[in-house]
């Protein structure tokens with residue numbers, strides 16, 4: 001049966017998404033429908049699709065992820081190839097803008113909007129740059145997978161980082177190396193991660209730290225998409241990796257430049273002696289439309 005879909009198109013630093021409201025959870029799209037929507041020639045075109053669904057409408061497995069602490073809204077996120085992803089750092093800011101602009105939630109300055117994701121609940125609030133997201137904790141692997149990409153010449157060691165979804169970060173020596181990459185080809189990771197990974201190529205700033213803030217340039221090949229103009233979870237993974245390599249004197253405030261703009265990343269202590277990451281950046285809704293899906 002044909003499905004008429006009302007959607008909004010939005011982006012966070014050029015990482016673009018198709019968003020639609022399905023509060024009661026009655027409109028689950030198939031991977032083939034998601035691929036058509038995201039196709040830049042035959043569909044609307046986007047890096048991912050976000051279904052806005054109320055947590056209470058989820059099946060028991062997904063609902064368990066967002067019960068404690070409770071989140072009224074869940075970000076049901078799909079990559080352009082139709083695969084699911086646990087988290088999206090740019091998408092969640094655009095999702096917050098979509099929920100508030102559509103009148104589905106009210107978000108006063110300083111108030112916190114908890115949003116359910118497959119990686120757990122993430123707190124979002126308005127910030128000077130647009131929105132700020134508490135991205136939670138992370139995990140750094142002790143392996144060093146080798147990464148090769150077209151234009152790189154020789155494989156480089158990467159750092160595996162999980163920030164709710166999987167990343168491998170690779171340091172390059174300068175901007176010329178970063179620009180020489182051809183990310184229209186899938187980077188090869190050896191050993192290959194079981195569930196795939198987003199791959200970030202980074203060039204630490206020179207100087208690395210200016211006025212107490214660390215600087216990094218990054219390009220990314222997103223799992224399930226290809227090269228994108230930005231990846232929010234990738235920027236926090238990049239800042240973490242560079243801080244890890246730089247050692248004890250590295251700062252906790254970072255600016256990460258991606259082809260689609262700049263975002264801010266901060267590492268901050270939590271009450272239980274851990275550390276969380278925060279991501280701040282813009283979120284834009286560009287247009288609304290309607291499409292009929294076969």
Ligand SMILES: N[C@@H](CCC[C@H](N)C(=O)O)C(=O)O
Nearest residue numbers: 085088089090165231232233
């Ligand atoms: N663009 C996103 C990440 C989207 C999911 C990713 N491709 C994955 O499969 O993990 C971001 O802004 O974080």
